[in-house]
Amino acid sequence: MKSIKKHLLDGLRLTPVDADEKFSINDKGARIDGAPKKDELLDHTDALLERLTLLQDAFHADGRRALLLILQGRDASGKDGTIRTVCGAFNPTGVHVSSFGVPTATELHHDYLWRIHQVVPALGMIGVFNRSQYEDVLVVRARKLVPKNVWEKRYDHINAFEQTLTDCGVVVRKCFLHVSRDEQRERLQERLADPKKNWKFRIGDLDDRALWDEYSQAYCDVLTKCSTKNAPWFVVPSDSKSVRNYLITRMLVETLEGMDLKYPAMDADVADKAKGFK
Amino acid sequence: MKSIKKHLLDGLRLTPVDADEKFSINDKGARIDGAPKKDELLDHTDALLERLTLLQDAFHADGRRALLLILQGRDASGKDGTIRTVCGAFNPTGVHVSSFGVPTATELHHDYLWRIHQVVPALGMIGVFNRSQYEDVLVVRARKLVPKNVWEKRYDHINAFEQTLTDCGVVVRKCFLHVSRDEQRERLQERLADPKKNWKFRIGDLDDRALWDEYSQAYCDVLTKCSTKNAPWFVVPSDSKSVRNYLITRMLVETLEGMDLKYPAMDADVADKAKGFK
Numbered sequence: 001m002k003s004i005k006k007h008l009l010d011g012l013r014l015t016p017v018d019a020d021e022k023f024s025i026n027d028k029g030a031r032i033d034g035a036p037k038k039d040e041l042l043d044h045t046d047a048l049l050e051r052l053t054l055l056q057d058a059f060h061a062d063g064r065r066a067l068l069l070i071l072q073g074r075d076a077s078g079k080d081g082t083i084r085t086v087c088g089a090f091n092p093t094g095v096h097v098s099s100f101g102v103p104t105a106t107e108l109h110h111d112y113l114w115r116i117h118q119v120v121p122a123l124g125m126i127g128v129f130n131r132s133q134y135e136d137v138l139v140v141r142a143r144k145l146v147p148k149n150v151w152e153k154r155y156d157h158i159n160a161f162e163q164t165l166t167d168c169g170v171v172v173r174k175c176f177l178h179v180s181r182d183e184q185r186e187r188l189q190e191r192l193a194d195p196k197k198n199w200k201f202r203i204g205d206l207d208d209r210a211l212w213d214e215y216s217q218a219y220c221d222v223l224t225k226c227s228t229k230n231a232p233w234f235v236v237p238s239d240s241k242s243v244r245n246y247l248i249t250r251m252l253v254e255t256l257e258g259m260d261l262k263y264p265a266m267d268a269d270v271a272d273k274a275k276g277f278k
Numbered sequence: 279m280k281s282i283k284k285h286l287l288d289g290l291r292l293t294p295v296d297a298d299e300k301f302s303i304n305d306k307g308a309r310i311d312g313a314p315k316k317d318e319l320l321d322h323t324d325a326l327l328e329r330l331t332l333l334q335d336a337f338h339a340d341g342r343r344a345l346l347l348i349l350q351g352r353d354a355s356g357k358d359g360t361i362r363t364v365c366g367a368f369n370p371t372g373v374h375v376s377s378f379g380v381p382t383a384t385e386l387h388h389d390y391l392w393r394i395h396q397v398v399p400a401l402g403m404i405g406v407f408n409r410s411q412y413e414d415v416l417v418v419r420a421r422k423l424v425p426k427n428v429w430e431k432r433y434d435h436i437n438a439f440e441q442t443l444t445d446c447g448v449v450v451r452k453c454f455l456h457v458s459r460d461e462q463r464e465r466l467q468e469r470l471a472d473p474k475k476n477w478k479f480r481i482g483d484l485d486d487r488a489l490w491d492e493y494s495q496a497y498c499d500v501l502t503k504c505s506t507k508n509a510p511w512f513v514v515p516s517d518s519k520s521v522r523n524y525l526i527t528r529m530l531v532e533t534l535e536g537m538d539l540k541y542p543a544m545d546a547d548v549a550d551k552a553k554g555f556k
Contacts (some may be wrong), residue, residue: 061477084369092365093358093375093408130371185556192544192552199339199542206551264477265468273484274470278463 004253007047009036012243014175014251016232017223024215025223027180031234038052041242048249049089054125055256058096062261063124066170069252070129072138072222073177074215075205076187078238079130082177085170086249087128096121099130112154112163123169133158134174134222142214143207155225160229173255175248176223176236181212282531285325287314290521292453292529294510295501303494303501308517319520326527327367333531334404336539338372341402343537344448347530348407350416350500351455351482352493354465356516358406360455364527365406374399377408387398388431390414391439401447411436412452412500420492433503440509450509451533453526454497455516459490 010036012035017023035041059067069087071079083097098119107115113133121127137154140146162172188209191197208215229231234251238244266274290313293302313319337345347365349357361375376397385393391411399405415432418424439448457465466487469475486493505511516522520531544552 198544266476
């Protein structure tokens with residue numbers, strides 16, 4: 001495989017949130033000062049995406065691990081765009097995207113991890129969550145849908161759940177797509193004016209913007225309480241789409257490269273039989 | 279949207295199998311004499327794939343239909359390659375590939391359509407089946423896994439099942455990827471020599487080649503008994519990968535174009551609220 005070293009821009013990479021450090025969410029963190037120009041980023045990202053396609057083939061063949069990519073972020077933070085661009089590099093056979101909206105009546109009659117567990121990726125597969133179990137400590141908290149004594153227990157549940165997954169071969173990576181308040185306004189306004197996009201809006205989408213600070217606080221707790229060694233959170237500065245795509249693609253490439261992927265050997269009986277094959 | 283008319287090569291298109299006509303499967307049908315050169319086909323296919331991406335966005339938004347693409351064919355006929363290349367044009371959020379292998383113990387304790395029904399695509403979604411319910415009248419018949427009086431009832435079951443889907447908004451398109459005996463040998467030999475591919479072989483894969491004629495007869499019955507107006511079968515000459523990809527992409531584009539897709543209007547209350555949006 002060709003080397004990707006030259007496509008790894010110095011310093012431009014995601015690092016896991018350190019739960020022990022003081023942490024806050026503010027607009028400044030949604031940008032990277034002095035990031036390379038868009039064209040340069042696109043070139044590097046394209047090379048990394050090509051690499052990602054090859055790595056996924058090996059990952060699928062290897063079959064000893066599953067990969068779960070969780071994408072969280074406010075409206076218009078770029079979850080859909082990330083899936084289209086970054087996850088578009090994967091062979092469709094090996095990836096399954098799950099989008100978690102408002103729970104159905106049936107889902108509400110189960111614990112909140114029930115619907116999540118059902119779509120955890122199998123070994124060899126990549127699962128992508130567009131929103132996730134974290135909605136139950138984000139929207140649920142910001143909109144006061146359940147009392148504090150209910151949601152505050154959930155960080156422990158989620159950590160325990162993710163530990164189980166990790167112990168069973170699921171590699172978990174979690175990205176918070178961080179947009180600033182100004183950037184969100186601009187994107188929402190563009191969407192509201194675009195007939196190919198504005199049909200998606202629900203009335204509540206605009207209410208959430210009014211709860212900006214409540215969400216910031218809720219995200220802050222998620223990121224610090226649930227960033228673990230095996231299931232780390234990454235804060236992705238997402239005001240620039242090209243920076244966002246570069247960073248997430250690089251993180252995925254590095255994650256897969258760290259797995260020591262191997263194509264399994266052919267079964268001995270098949271190899272034998274193949275000798276006489278016509 | 280830009281016109282694709284100039285990318286529709288005269289005469290190079292799939293037509294549904296007509297159940298009333300005499301039909302047989304032979305090596306000649308795996309090729310198209312006088313097909314355009316590979317480069318020309320690739321150019322046209324790329325343009326159609328671009329169009330397919332746009333159409334899927336409208337299809338997903340429209341949300342009144344689901345699309346189910348069934349791919350069947352002998353080993354090495356190109357099912358995986360079709361998914362990688364053609365279905366790679368879809369936004370991963372809107373497509374779900376299901377691969378049907380040997381049934382599990384649990385699946386065998388249910389009727390054979392049970393595992394199929396669970397992954398029928400939802401409205402707005404595209405489902406791709408790599409193998410399908412038809413395995414139960416193909417491999418099961420060719421290898422004599424159940425007696426004739428069991429499998430011969432299944433054509434009616436399957437037609438009734440697909441009729442239900444059709445009546446409920448699922449548009450069904452079925453492709454038999456038709457390769458010749460020589461082309462299959464060549465591809466299997468290449469795979470057996472490729473460490474990135476040969477690990478996938480099971481000993482039975484080679485046995486199936488010895489049952490070539492049994493499979494031809496089984497496919498012949500599937501194609502004539504189960505090609506219906508609403509869930510047609512297409513025979514895709516697949517000795518050439520570029521011909522195969524062109525033909526399937528074109529069929530999908532034409533299927534989606536025939537749906538009168540519309541982006542829904544924005545909810546009136548959202549439109550009202552958006553006026554005061556900051």
